[in-house]
Every structure is written in structure tokens, then in C-alpha cells.
Amino acid sequence: YYASRMAQKEGYKVILTGDGADELFGGYPTHYLPKILRAYQCLPRIFDSIFSSLSNILPSQHVKLGLQEKISRFLLGARDPYQIAHAKWKLIFNIDELQHLILPSHQYEYIQASDFREYFEKKSLTIDDEIDSVIKADFRSFLPYDCLVKSDISAMQNGIEIRSPFLNKDIIAFAWHLPSSMKAGLFKTKIVLRKALSETLPSDIIRLPKMGFVPPLSIWLTRELKPVMFDILSEGNVVKIGFLNYNYILTLMEEHISKHRDHSAKLWCLMGLVRFYSKPMSRDDLIKNK
Numbered sequence: 001y002y003a004s005r006m007a008q009k010e011g012y013k014v015i016l017t018g019d020g021a022d023e024l025f026g027g028y029p030t031h032y033l034p035k036i037l038r039a040y041q042c043l044p045r046i047f048d049s050i051f052s053s054l055s056n057i058l059p060s061q062h063v064k065l066g067l068q069e070k071i072s073r074f075l076l077g078a079r080d081p082y083q084i085a086h087a088k089w090k091l092i093f094n095i096d097e098l099q100h101l102i103l104p105s106h107q108y109e110y111i112q113a114s115d116f117r118e119y120f121e122k123k124s125l126t127i128d129d130e131i132d133s134v135i136k137a138d139f140r141s142f143l144p145y146d147c148l149v150k151s152d153i154s155a156m157q158n159g160i161e162i163r164s165p166f167l168n169k170d171i172i173a174f175a176w177h178l179p180s181s182m183k184a185g186l187f188k189t190k191i192v193l194r195k196a197l198s199e200t201l202p203s204d205i206i207r208l209p210k211m212g213f214v215p216p217l218s219i220w221l222t223r224e225l226k227p228v229m230f231d232i233l234s235e236g237n238v239v240k241i242g243f244l245n246y247n248y249i250l251t252l253m254e255e256h257i258s259k260h261r262d263h264s265a266k267l268w269c270l271m272g273l274v275r276f277y278s279k280p281m282s283r284d285d286l287i288k289n290k
Contacts, residue, residue: 001157004158032131051075083130086134222256230253233267
């Protein structure tokens with residue numbers, strides 16, 4: 001949003017984005033994890049408890065995917081096939097957490113144990129190359145329903161149009177048929193893209209790890225956005241919705257404020273949900289207007 005606003009103030013009408021590169025050329029850390037996952041699955045299950053305990057005693061770093069968060073998230077899918085693990089690693093609330101978040105009287109409505117295998121089968125992504133199937137799943141889901149949406153909304157708020165060169169149909173066709181070995185390897189991402197640009201871009205840029213384009217939300221929720229968070233997630237607002245457990249949400253806020261755990265993703269999600277339900281339009285009106 002702020003990048004678009006700066007561009008608008010400088011007189012620009014159109015800006016370029018890098019959307020699509022990660023989803024076409026294997027840019028996410030989870031894309032190189034199959035070998036690590038298979039090696040871990042050879043270990044006795046006692047290691048799950050050991051790493052879980054380690055995660056609980058580690059201090060929260062309040063950075064994007066700190067060590068505590070990485071361990072906790074990895075364990076969510078540590079005993080699953082790679083495709084299923086990849087989907088679980090993207091969850092904001094897992095099934096156990098949802099059972100604490102949703103009031104018992106409404107759990108039958110809102111909690112369903114998803115079998116992500118069904119998604120891969122429907123999208124014809126049950127191919128031999130498991131890394132490639134996950135990369136293509138991200139292209140068909142995460143990219144159009146998350147990345148492109150927020151980029152477009154942020155830009156249009158400032159009267160800016162965006163263009164995504166990586167989503168040129170010829171580049172998509174080229175990347176679609178590349179073997180995954182040219183995209184992601186052990187601790188390596190976007191292999192072919194980095195190689196192609198190695199003579200054009202400085203080496204320190206070529207070697208940069210995945211950084212994302214996210215604000216320091218974890219820190220903001222302990223400082224500037226703390227009163228906003230407590231205002232939106234007040235007991236009155238939460239109870240009014242009717243299906244959320246306020247005591248569990250309060251625990252999340254207290255653990256985050258004390259820096260015991262980084263719950264920024266969960267809290268931000270809940271702030272959006274509660275704010276949505278707090279609008280003048282009633283829940284019945286929303287159902288009628290579906």
C-alpha cells in the first residue's frame with residue numbers, strides 16, 4: 001500500500017511487481033523440504049516431543065518465521081506425506097487450535113478435518129514430481145487468492161495499476177514444464193531464475209534468501225497496534241459474534257504481549273474476522289445475500 005502511495009505521489013500510474021516468480025520457479029522454503037522431511041520421518045516419534053518441548057522454551061523472536069515458529073510449524077506436518085505437510089504448514093489455526101477457538105456448540109459448523117489429498121486429485125496434481133505438484137498447487141491457489149488480491153487492492157487504493165511480468169503467458173508456459181530440479185533443491189530456491197540473472201544482477205542480490213514483503217506486524221501488535229487489537233478483540237465484540245471463545249483469544253493476546261509466543265498471524269486474522277462481523281450488516285443479511 002505504501003509503495004503504491006509513494007509511486008502515486010511521484011506521478012506514476014503503472015508499477016511492476018514480482019508476483020508469480022515464487023509460484024512458478026520454486027521460491028518458497030517449503031519447496032526444498034522433501035528430503036529434510038523424509039530424513040526426519042526416519043527418526044523415532046520421541047523426537048517430535050523433544051522438538052516440541054524445545055519450541056516451547058525458546059524465546060519468541062517476533063520476526064517473520066523465527067526459530068520457534070519454524071519448529072512448531074514443521075512439526076504440524078512432520079509425519080505426513082510432503083504434499084499434505086506443505087498444506088499444513090500454511091495453516092493459521094490447526095485443528096486442535098480451532099477446537100479451542102470455536103465454541104463447542106458451533107464446532108460442527110466451522111471445524112472440518114480437511115484431507116488435502118482431495119485438492120491435489122481434483123487439480124490433477126498427483127504427479128510423480130512431488131515438489132513440482134506443490135509448486136503448481138501454490139500457483140493455482142496461494143497466488144490468485146492471496147498474493148494478487150492484496151497487491152491489486154493496495155495499488156488500486158492509490159489509483160495505481162500493477163503489471164506482473166512473470167505472469168506473461170510465455171513465461172508461465174516455459175516455467176510450467178521445467179523439472180523441479182531446476183527450481184528448488186536442498187536449501188536452494190529459484191535455481192534457474194537466479195542462474196539466468198547472475199550476469200545481470202549483483203551477486204549479493206542473487207544470493208538473497210526469501211524475505212517476503214511483510215510489515216513487522218508482530219512488533220506493532222505489542223506497541224502501536226496494541227490498543228487497536230484490544231479494542232477490536234474486546235469481550236463485547238467477540239461475544240456478540242456468537243461462535244468464538246473469548247478466553248482463548250485473550251490467552252493468545254496475553255502470550256503475544258508478554259512475548260512468550262508470536263501469535264501475530266492468528267491475532268491479525270481474528271481482528272479481520274471480528275471487524276468483518278462487527279459491520280452494520282447482520283449475519284442473516286450476509287447469508288441472504290450469498
